[in-house]
Each structure stands twice: as structure tokens, then as C-alpha cells.
Amino acid sequence: MPELTVGSEEHKSLFCRHFIDTHHRYEVRDIRWPDLDEADVQRLRAMPFWDEAVQSEATAAARVRAMADVEPDALLREAIAMQAYEEERHAALLQSLTQRYGITVGDGRPPAPRDAEWAFLRMGYGECFDSFFAFGLFRLSADTGLFPDALVRTFDGVMDEEARHILFFTNWVAYRRLGLPLERRAWFLVRRGLGLSLQAFGRVRTALHLRSADAGDDFTMQVPEAVGEVTLRTLAETCIDENERRLGRYDTRLLRPTLVPHLVRLALRALPTRNGRPTA
Ligand SMILES: [Fe+2]
Ligand SMILES: [Fe+2]
Numbered sequence: 593m594p595e596l597t598v599g600s601e602e603h604k605s606l607f608c609r610h611f612i613d614t615h616h617r618y619e620v621r622d623i624r625w626p627d628l629d630e631a632d633v634q635r636l637r638a639m640p641f642w643d644e645a646v647q648s649e650a651t652a653a654a655r656v657r658a659m660a661d662v663e664p665d666a667l668l669r670e671a672i673a674m675q676a677y678e679e680e681r682h683a684a685l686l687q688s689l690t691q692r693y694g695i696t697v698g699d700g701r702p703p704a705p706r707d708a709e710w711a712f713l714r715m716g717y718g719e720c721f722d723s724f725f726a727f728g729l730f731r732l733s734a735d736t737g738l739f740p741d742a743l744v745r746t747f748d749g750v751m752d753e754e755a756r757h758i759l760f761f762t763n764w765v766a767y768r769r770l771g772l773p774l775e776r777r778a779w780f781l782v783r784r785g786l787g788l789s790l791q792a793f794g795r796v797r798t799a800l801h802l803r804s805a806d807a808g809d810d811f812t813m814q815v816p817e818a819v820g821e822v823t824l825r826t827l828a829e830t831c832i833d834e835n836e837r838r839l840g841r842y843d844t845r846l847l848r849p850t851l852v853p854h855l856v857r858l859a860l861r862a863l864p865t866r867n868g869r870p871t872a
Contacts (some may be wrong), residue, residue, distance in 0.1 A: 599770025607763035653679035659712035716761035728831030
């Protein structure tokens with residue numbers, strides 16, 4: 593396969609076309625949500641994140657749409673607008689599911705951001721963090737029966753879309769940085785670093801908050817026993833495996849997000865193995 597120069601027009605064509613060509617067509621209104629047994633419905637209702645999930649998909653959609661609206665390049669605009677459509681569809685999908693199974697969520701419509709590029713940068717790095725862990729958590733939830741079997745296929749498609757989003761974003765950041773004149777490149781690097789740090793800080797804060805807060809007795813009572821056996825090491829290894837599996841399907845010439853997998857691999861060295869010792 594010919595070498596690809598990151599930041600070139602060929603690079604832009606490849607990551608945009610690849611994104612557009614791998615789009616999956618479907619309409620939320622055509623989804624027939626299955627009848628679930630009472631235990632599955634109770635478990636779904638007790639999951640504490642539906643409202644936040646709907647809000648964050650709606651926020652993502654508003655931010656990506658704003659970026660598409662200011663992007664002057666036709667091909668980039670087409671790809672970014674497609675991502676905005678997919679985020680809007682995620683929000684609609686969650687709305688539809690929560691309605692079907694009697695879960696109450698808000699329907700707040702986030703305003704368009706004032707600085708589209710800044711919002712897109714922050715959102716993109718946020719997705720790189722969240723998707724990495726979502727891939728592993730989704731696999732474990734499906735394997736342990738926490739997430740109903742009948743819904744796994746639909747949400748597997750959502751995970752694939754998130755993988756395409758972070759692949760696109762990683763290549764967009766590299767392309768954008770290299771395409772800027774030198775004096776603007778430094779400013780872009782500052783914004784990129786700040787966007788990345790703020791998203792990382794936000795994730796650490798959420799993790800600490802979750803550890804100290806009561807996750808909700810309703811939910812804990814509904815969790816199958818198999819979930820209790822999942823160790824931090826299993827979770828980290830599953831996230832790494834799933835991240836590689838989902839991103840491994842796409843053109844090998846494209847850049848992949850590397851920061852979070854790298855940090856988790858480092859953390860794994862310090863985590864105890866089955867015999868109780870760290871691997872490093
Ligand atoms: Fe999404
Ligand atoms: Fe996304």
C-alpha cells in the first residue's frame with residue numbers, strides 16, 4: 593500500500609471518504625424495540641445514566657453541527673455534517689428507547705456553541721476518552737447479561753459509529769494542525785492541549801465523584817452476579833482489546849487515537865495480576 597503523508601490532500605480525501613463510505617443507513621423510526629422480560633426492563637430502568645447519555649449525545653450533535661456549518665472545505669464539511677447527523681440519530685435512538693421502556697429523561701436542546709472549533713476539539717477529545725471505556729464496558733455488559741441480549745445488536749452499531757468518530761477526529765486534528773500557517777499552528781496546539789487536558793480532568797473528576805457517591809441501590813440490586821467478578825484488570829484489558837478490534841477494521845494508513853490506550857497500558861503494569869503482583 594502506498595505511503596500516506598499526514599496533512600496532505602490525499603490524507604484528507606482518505607479520512608473523509610472512508611468516514612462517508614462506512615456510514616450505516618438506518619432510520620430510528622424503523623426500529624422495532626423488542627418486548628423484554630420484566631427483569632430486563634427493571635434492570636434497564638435502574639441504570640443511572642440514561643438522562644446524561646441523552647444530554648451528551650444532544651450536546652455532541654450541536655457541537656459537531658456548529659463545526660460543519662463553519663467548515664469552508666466541501667469534503668470536510670460533508671464528513672463533519674454526517675457525524676452531526678449520526679450524533680443527532682444517537683440522541684433520537686436513546687429518546688426512542690427510553691420512551692419504549694418507560695424511562696424518564698429530559699429533552700433539553702443545547703445551544704450552538706459560540707466557538708465552533710473549540711467546542712469540536714473538546715468534544716472530540718471527550719469522545720476519545722469515553723469511547724475507549726465504553727467499548728470495554730459494553731462488551732462486559734453484553735457478556736455478563738447486564739445489558740439485554742435483544743438490544744446488543746442495535747447498540748453495537750452505535751459503538752461502531754463512535755469508533756468511526758474518534759478515527760475521523762484523530763485524523764482531522766493532525767490534518768488541521770499541519771494545514772495551518774505557522775503563526776496559527778502554535779495557537780491551535782495550545783487549544784488542542786487545553787482541550788485535551790480539560791477533558792482528561794473532567795473524566796478524573798467524574799471517576800472520583802462516582803467512587804464517593806452512592807451509585808444507586810436500585811441499580812446495584814439489579815446487577816447480575818457475574819459483574820461483581822470483573823476486576824479492574826479485566827476491565828482495562830477488555831477496553832484495550834475492544835478498542836483494537838473496533839478500530840482495526842478501518843484503513844491501516846489512517847492515524848488511530850493512541851493516548852488513552854497508552855495510558856491504560858501503563859496503568860495495567862501497576863495493577864496486580866491474578867497472583868497479586870504488578871506486571872512491571
Ligand atoms: Fe454519539
Ligand atoms: Fe460520536
